[in-house]
Amino acid sequence: MNDTFIVIIAIGIAGILMFIFPLMTIADRNDDITQLTVQTDTNELVDGIRRTGTLTYDEYNSFVSSISATGNAYDVEIQFQILDENPSKKTSSATNVVIIGENVYYSVYTTQIEEELNNKGKYVLKEGDIVSVRVKNRSKTFAQTLRGVWYSVMGDDTYIIFASAAGTVSVNGK
Template structure:
């Protein structure tokens, strides 16, 4: 019985002295990665808002910078263009003195298709751009927490959302 209690004490000591600090350091690394990706995402979107376009080089530079965290990310970019249309009576064709306003969204796949043609993707002043960046691979902290807690932890530990209105447009 005395040997069993010593083994349990050694296991608890190993957990407290080694696994807990490693888990803590891995979680701190996730916080640092979150902060870094947030800063790079903010710079990327602010650059787009100020210039009115995205070039393939700017996009690839952003992807390379966030890939430096050794995580893989899903990036979702949405461009919303406000459309205002006058309303007309369908029967007479007369103007009803009212307008219909809606947003036409362009998603990342369509933006990347423009890049494939070797062109920059352009915005108009007043358009809205938003981005969601989330990790798609498990971080070291997530793996350690799953081991430590013996449960499944969601992969998305790094999640950034940002957006804004385009202030300038390409000439």
């Protein structure tokens, strides 16, 4: 009886060591690779917007398709900070040189940007605008699922793949 119990325990441990452990290791490495891929794509997207001053519907779709090809679902958050130089140009009178304000930025967010892309096919920015993109996985990766089974500590809103990039637009978009 005692031997049987030990054998069962041993088989259990062996199963964990032979299957679960390698599986977790490979799943972790897979997440590492996914992280690199998503970060590269995010950088390329931001760099493209920064260089051309334009985000097109096709570019955005291509980016979303590319990161989705990693097998996970992602939340993409885009923020454009639009430069408003007018406050710094306003003067108290037409003949006075006193400058009363500084440059300000106001932000547009993902839904507004997506709406513009759907309606017009592109979002045009100008020199000085700031673009920032954040991507995080919405669905659990295989590694997260495995860890969730073991540790039961994974909350619904926890992410493991995260990429972000930002830059200042260097040209007026066309």
